[in-house]
Amino acid sequence: MSSSPASKLRRRDDVRFVEEEHRYFVSDLEYLSLTRMLRASGLIEMNVGQIGTLAMERGTICHSIFEFDDLGILDEETVDPSLHGYLRAWRKFRENREFVLLKEWVEGMGADDDHRIACRLDRVFMFRRSVAVVDIKTGMKQGWHDIQTAGQARCLGYSGKIRRFIVYVQKDGKYKVDEHTGQIDDTVYSCAANVAWWKFNTKGGLE
Numbered sequence: 001m002s003s004s005p006a007s008k009l010r011r012r013d014d015v016r017f018v019e020e021e022h023r024y025f026v027s028d029l030e031y032l033s034l035t036r037m038l039r040a041s042g043l044i045e046m047n048v049g050q051i052g053t054l055a056m057e058r059g060t061i062c063h064s065i066f067e068f069d070d071l072g073i074l075d076e077e078t079v080d081p082s083l084h085g086y087l088r089a090w091r092k093f094r095e096n097r098e099f100v101l102l103k104e105w106v107e108g109m110g111a112d113d114d115h116r117i118a119c120r121l122d123r124v125f126m127f128r129r130s131v132a133v134v135d136i137k138t139g140m141k142q143g144w145h146d147i148q149t150a151g152q153a154r155c156l157g158y159s160g161k162i163r164r165f166i167v168y169v170q171k172d173g174k175y176k177v178d179e180h181t182g183q184i185d186d187t188v189y190s191c192a193a194n195v196a197w198w199k200f201n202t203k204g205g206l207e
Helices: 034-040 049-070 081-094 145-156 185-203
Strands: 015-018 023-026 029-033 099-101 108-112 117-121 123-127 130-137 162-169 175-180
Touching: 015 108, 015 117, 023 117, 029 034, 029 185, 034 117, 034 145, 034 185, 049 081, 049 130, 081 099, 081 162, 081 175, 108 145, 117 145, 130 145, 145 162, 145 175, 145 185
Parallel strands: 029 117, 130 162
Antiparallel strands: 015 023, 023 029, 099 123, 108 117, 123 130, 162 175
């Protein structure tokens, strides 16, 4: 009997994240964060404005809520009422029996050694006998999301088939799921990583 694909996944315990600086290291070698790379390559606009900043803060808080909920340690009384709808939406998605959560990968570290890119993987699921990376968004769909999940798939470091999804959770308790299947996404990711590292090396760093 062949082993499950999930048994072949290996966590990257060698990845170190310096939260204050939002920097990743493998041993003493710096890796660019996936988000930082996407910004440096021009795929994400840098000037998000006040509304964008508030949306990012909401997303960060929701990610922590979902993490605690998935691990069974959430105290619901601490959740801001304005965020209850997002939590309901995530729970509804999680009830989808086609997606089987791998709890050991909740906010797990990943790294792409070929391009020296690292990230936290929101979630890894089994989906119809395939490994799937799932990113969670509380905002609107953006064109670079496909490239982000391509990078996440690289950072997972699994040699078999990886399916890529984003779950858009909404304030009204509803959610939408997008699967990314673009064959060019991985190529764009690789090009973006090369551009970011070129900027890093020629300018002595990134803003």
